[in-house]
Amino acid sequence: MDYSTNDSKSTSKKKVVAVVGGGLVGALNACYFAKRGFQVEVFESREDIRQAKIVKGRSINLALSHRGRQALKQVGMEDTIVSKGIPMHSRMIHSLNGTQSPIPYGKKGQYILSVDRANLNKELLSAAETYSTLKLNFAHKLLNWSTETGAMTFLRADGAKEEILADLIVGCDGAFSAIRKQFLRQSRFNFSQTYIPHGYLELTMPPINGEFAMKPNYLHIWPRNTFMMIALPNLDKTFTCTLFMPFDEFENVTTGDQVTEFFQKYFPDAIPLIGADALKRDYFRLPAQAMVSVKCSPYHLSDKCVLMGDAAHAVVPFYGQGMNAGFEDCLVFNEIMDQLNEDFSAVLPEYTRVRVPDDHAIADLAMYNYVEMRSHVNSKWFLFRKYVDNF
Numbered sequence: 001m002d003y004s005t006n007d008s009k010s011t012s013k014k015k016v017v018a019v020v021g022g023g024l025v026g027a028l029n030a031c032y033f034a035k036r037g038f039q040v041e042v043f044e045s046r047e048d049i050r051q052a053k054i055v056k057g058r059s060i061n062l063a064l065s066h067r068g069r070q071a072l073k074q075v076g077m078e079d080t081i082v083s084k085g086i087p088m089h090s091r092m093i094h095s096l097n098g099t100q101s102p103i104p105y106g107k108k109g110q111y112i113l114s115v116d117r118a119n120l121n122k123e124l125l126s127a128a129e130t131y132s133t134l135k136l137n138f139a140h141k142l143l144n145w146s147t148e149t150g151a152m153t154f155l156r157a158d159g160a161k162e163e164i165l166a167d168l169i170v171g172c173d174g175a176f177s178a179i180r181k182q183f184l185r186q187s188r189f190n191f192s193q194t195y196i197p198h199g200y201l202e203l204t205m206p207p208i209n210g211e212f213a214m215k216p217n218y219l220h221i222w223p224r225n226t227f228m229m230i231a232l233p234n235l236d237k238t239f240t241c242t243l244f245m246p247f248d249e250f251e252n253v254t255t256g257d258q259v260t261e262f263f264q265k266y267f268p269d270a271i272p273l274i275g276a277d278a279l280k281r282d283y284f285r286l287p288a289q290a291m292v293s294v295k296c297s298p299y300h301l302s303d304k305c306v307l308m309g310d311a312a313h314a315v316v317p318f319y320g321q322g323m324n325a326g327f328e329d330c331l332v333f334n335e336i337m338d339q340l341n342e343d344f345s346a347v348l349p350e351y352t353r354v355r356v357p358d359d360h361a362i363a364d365l366a367m368y369n370y371v372e373m374r375s376h377v378n379s380k381w382f383l384f385r386k387y388v389d390n391f
């Protein structure tokens, strides 16, 4: 299907933008383009998560900060999302002996928000759908695209292939972006990908007598030298705990009894709160997940294609800024569109010029903190700071 416009035939008709990936950044970006009046086609490989019973994602919840909120505000989504977030004013550091010490995020009244990833994605998709010029195409997996013609080939749920043309392709298809694959063939395209030796797994801390098991308005952190656990609150009064640990260590814990022993040694206060039996069971529910850092440059290919979100810059999660930076990509791109009258041939290189250094800085800072975590193990001050600074 040829959605692209021909400028020589029509100057009044808005161009067609194909957003590939309907995750957090893709759904928000689609709103930005539709708000400007573009004809927007979103192509998402998954089925519509608003109808799905189980939504797989990279984490159950995440921290939304000022950077992300500013981007949501521009498309009128800030209040909706903030109303379903739980403010976290401070980190709460859990020491081995069970002492808890709060460390504020900033001045009085400043906070970040714990938001449910699946709900955030659903809200953004629903917001996108309110634009009459926007269409969501689920179960459309991008297989390939041609840098010469711009033609994209999608695999649909029924097994059929569909070919699509658009005026601009916006790659928001995550850390393993299929759109980005074509960039790798281009001369002077820089790309690096680094897996860190740590993995992560998530555990649920249920409510106790209908109330949060720990103080809710905190991001709880158990710093433990080469590994750590964090917990963010959810609206259903559970906490999602995330254990970050080297894969080698995960491999040493293979039985329920070993899990109990490990938690007794490092996170004794969390055992009764998670529940001894649930802990032994849930620890093995899913294998530990890998974390990757991706850097590349430029973010655009001629006036035809641009990368945003994790497709452009996947970062390790130790700053809690991956999604926030991806949201900011949309905001920055939008500002450049204003400055350069929506002329893609000028906007795309300017976006690369402005955005690459900032996104690379966030990737470096996230990785720096991860390295700090492992290297300064003998200093009590570092032991304290290295985890505390991360979130």
Ligand code: FAD
Residues within 6 Å of the ligand: 020, 021, 022, 023, 024, 025, 026, 043, 044, 045, 046, 058, 059, 061, 062, 063, 064, 140, 141, 142, 143, 172, 173, 174, 175, 176, 177, 178, 200, 242, 291, 308, 309, 310, 311, 315, 317, 320, 321, 322, 323, 324, 325, 326
């Ligand atoms: P994704 O969320 O990966 O979405 C990509 C979308 O593209 C998906 O819907 C996928 O189905 C679709 N897709 C993929 N391939 C194709 C294809 N071929 N065709 C069509 N569609 C396709 N960030 C924060 O800001 N704060 C946090 O607290 C935070 N915590 C995190 C905790 C963990 C454990 C991890 C792993 C990450 C965390 N992040 C956090 C980072 C955050 O998850 C990512 O930065 C964010 O999800 C990026 O959004 P995205 O839309 O670019 O990519």
